[in-house]
Amino acid sequence: MSDLYPVKPLNGQLSARVKVPGSKSITQRAMVCAALAKGVSRLEGWLRSEDTLLLRQALVCLGARFEDEEEDLLVTGMEGKVHPPPGLLFMGNNGTGIRFLTAVSALGNGEAFIVGSRRMDERPIAPLIEALAAWGLRGRCFNDPCPPVYLQAKGLSGGKTEISVAKSSQYLSALLLVGPYTREPAEIRLKDTLVSEPYVAMTLAVMEAFGVTTQKEDGGFRPASGPYVAAHYRVEGDASSASYFLAAAAIAGGEVTVVNLPHPSLQGDAVFAAILARMGLRVSYSSESVTVARSGSLWGIDIDMGRWPDLVPTLAVVAAFAEGKTIIRNVAHLRIKETDRLAAVATELKRLGARVEELEDGLIIYGGASLRPATIETYDDHRIAMAFSLVGLKVAGVQIKDPGCVAKSFPNYWEVFESLYP
Numbered sequence: 061m062s063d064l065y066p067v068k069p070l071n072g073q074l075s076a077r078v079k080v081p082g083s084k085s086i087t088q089r090a091m092v093c094a095a096l097a098k099g100v101s102r103l104e105g106w107l108r109s110e111d112t113l114l115l116r117q118a119l120v121c122l123g124a125r126f127e128d129e130e131e132d133l134l135v136t137g138m139e140g141k142v143h144p145p146p147g148l149l150f151m152g153n154n155g156t157g158i159r160f161l162t163a164v165s166a167l168g169n170g171e172a173f174i175v176g177s178r179r180m181d182e183r184p185i186a187p188l189i190e191a192l193a194a195w196g197l198r199g200r201c202f203n204d205p206c207p208p209v210y211l212q213a214k215g216l217s218g219g220k221t222e223i224s225v226a227k228s229s230q231y232l233s234a235l236l237l238v239g240p241y242t243r244e245p246a247e248i249r250l251k252d253t254l255v256s257e258p259y260v261a262m263t264l265a266v267m268e269a270f271g272v273t274t275q276k277e278d279g280g281f282r283p284a285s286g287p288y289v290a291a292h293y294r295v296e297g298d299a300s301s302a303s304y305f306l307a308a309a310a311i312a313g314g315e316v317t318v319v320n321l322p323h324p325s326l327q328g329d330a331v332f333a334a335i336l337a338r339m340g341l342r343v344s345y346s347s348e349s350v351t352v353a354r355s356g357s358l359w360g361i362d363i364d365m366g367r368w369p370d371l372v373p374t375l376a377v378v379a380a381f382a383e384g385k386t387i388i389r390n391v392a393h394l395r396i397k398e399t400d401r402l403a404a405v406a407t408e409l410k411r412l413g414a415r416v417e418e419l420e421d422g423l424i425i426y427g428g429a430s431l432r433p434a435t436i437e438t439y440d441d442h443r444i445a446m447a448f449s450l451v452g453l454k455v456a457g458v459q460i461k462d463p464g465c466v467a468k469s470f471p472n473y474w475e476v477f478e479s480l481y482p
């Protein structure tokens with residue numbers, strides 16, 4: 061792929077049906093459960109992308125077996141017996157993956173050394189290491205509070221632990237996923253207010269599909285003792301990936317259907333259609349799909365996005381085309397994603413001529429400015445590349461730098477994007 065993608069403006073209105081790849085978040089949870097389980101699991105509709113392949117490779121190093129059978133993934137589980145390898149485990153910039161892998165490695169016996177990309181060394185993981193320490197793990201972050209991570213694992217004792225979840229829900233999901241394999245029943249208490257909450261519900265749902273239920277109580281969780289039981293698991297289409305095409309209808313007008321996003325969905329980000337409804341679009345659902353249509357005005361909104369951080373770049377770009385201002389609140393955790401997404405979104409919208417205020421934990425976007433051509437910096441962040449590509453549907457002369465960075469979650473993004481043109 062060349063290092064610049066020139067977006068062609070769309071003549072007329074959209075009328076498109078698109079299929080998105082499998083959910084990255086669900087795929088990674090299902091991979092972990094299947095890798096720990098007893099027996100052979102089949103993952104249907106799993107996402108094959110940079111991040112999921114990194115996690116797959118690392119789980120193979122720990123002792124699970126993965127085989128492709130046409131589009132499905134067959135996983136032979138380790139029955140909870142984890143064997144950290146002598147070398148390095150590499151997780152790129154896969155935040156979900158490094159948090160899950162750290163917890164899974166802690167179930168083993170021996171040393172593990174887990175490293176990521178340069179940006180990963182700026183994404184904190186210490187809260188997870190501290191919570192695992194209460195279950196007997198000896199571990200440290202070399203770049204405290206960030207990776208690389210070094211562990212001396214000897215299985216996890218279980219019992220009570222506490223976790224800080226104000227910066228990321230992934231720490232809690234990681235603890236929950238290994239909870240069934242601690243020696244004593246696990247009891248996890250939250251120290252502070254949970255961000256990105258729907259991802260935790262998703263973790264519990266996937267665990268349940270692999271046979272483990274969790275008792276939820278005020279301020280805490282008690283996952284039942286394992287093992288996970290191998291399952292035939294069908295992964296939903298990715299709701300965050302779907303957001304780009306739903307947003308395309310908001311920006312360019314017309315109608316878009318995402319054919320493989322079920323309703324209801326396990327993914328919090330499936331809320332995006334309802335957010336667009338608040339901005340003036342018509343929305344309809346079937347059990348397997350969602351359709352949005354714009355025929356009239358698009359209005360700015362005031363919204364707390366703390367539960368759905370990955371939708372913020374998409375929403376911010378839509379907001380630039382809306383009438384009036386949009387206030388996006390409660391998303392300080394966007395500063396520790398693939399890049400500082402509040403800074404990146406504000407900088408790139410300004411480059412296009414939009415008026416934007418960057419808050420410590422949010423954005424104010426004044427919609428309706430006439431936007432100008434620009435070459436967009438993507439900061440090695442798939443969501444910045446995908447969200448800003450949408451601007452080019454309406455504004456001539458938009459080019460996206462490093463378009464290949466979409467491979468993290470959506471390797472065929474540009475192909476699906478091009479299917480929007482008649």
Ligand SMILES: O=C(O)C1=C[C@@H](OP(=O)(O)O)[C@@H](O)[C@H](O)C1
Pocket residue numbers: 084085086156227228229230233255256259369370393
């Ligand atoms: O658990 C998950 O699969 C995810 C949780 C969210 O992260 P935080 O909980 O760190 O906000 C989200 O941003 C990320 O893309 C995927």
Ligand SMILES: C=C(OP(=O)(O)O)C(=O)O
Pocket residue numbers: 153154155156157370397398443469
């Ligand atoms: C933040 C993301 O992923 P991760 O935290 O897993 O790197 C994302 O996909 O937007």
